[in-house]
Amino acid sequence: MDIDEIKFHMKKLAEENKIPSQFKDTWNHSSFVWRHAKSIADKAIINGFKLDLYLLKQACFVHDIGRMFTGSKASKELMPSIEHGPLGYKFLSKYDPKLARSCVAHLGGIGLSKKESGLSKDIFANSIEERILAYCDARTQYQNGKIRFLPYCDAIKRFKKHGYEGKLLKNEKFIKKLLKH
Numbered sequence: 001m002d003i004d005e006i007k008f009h010m011k012k013l014a015e016e017n018k019i020p021s022q023f024k025d026t027w028n029h030s031s032f033v034w035r036h037a038k039s040i041a042d043k044a045i046i047n048g049f050k051l052d053l054y055l056l057k058q059a060c061f062v063h064d065i066g067r068m069f070t071g072s073k074a075s076k077e078l079m080p081s082i083e084h085g086p087l088g089y090k091f092l093s094k095y096d097p098k099l100a101r102s103c104v105a106h107l108g109g110i111g112l113s114k115k116e117s118g119l120s121k122d123i124f125a126n127s128i129e130e131r132i133l134a135y136c137d138a139r140t141q142y143q144n145g146k147i148r149f150l151p152y153c154d155a156i157k158r159f160k161k162h163g164y165e166g167k168l169l170k171n172e173k174f175i176k177k178l179l180k181h
């Protein structure tokens, strides 16, 4: 699914579920995540790692498609937030199963077990592209109409609330390897 198709489906779903503003919010968030993901990917490539930049871009733009079903605090909460992962995964699996993984693999710092997602299998970020997305999404926060890239100490506080700090740390270490820090 290319970027225009992703945009088309997300806009359509948000309108069908009567939360049109959710499209704009999510698209802005996704663009922000992509900008950070691209800068990490560029450095990783310079450091000799092989990755698919276009796949990463697609994953960044589509990973929150499930928000078009659940809504969010900023628009209208139609379902619990965590549901946006499995719902996005189920929707996207019909079109692009490889890309569909990003809907769940970006959650919880490094993906979710089947028990956590309610799906029939565990989906953890394992490719470089999925790991960069999970890292950038975990560090991105939307607050009072502004999007910002969180320092590690703030990201860990946010993840501790859900018991995901171990997963976050695991992925942070992986990203450091890519950046050779």
Ligand SMILES: [Fe+2]
Residues within 6 Å of the ligand: 029, 033, 063, 064, 137
């Ligand atoms: Fe996201």
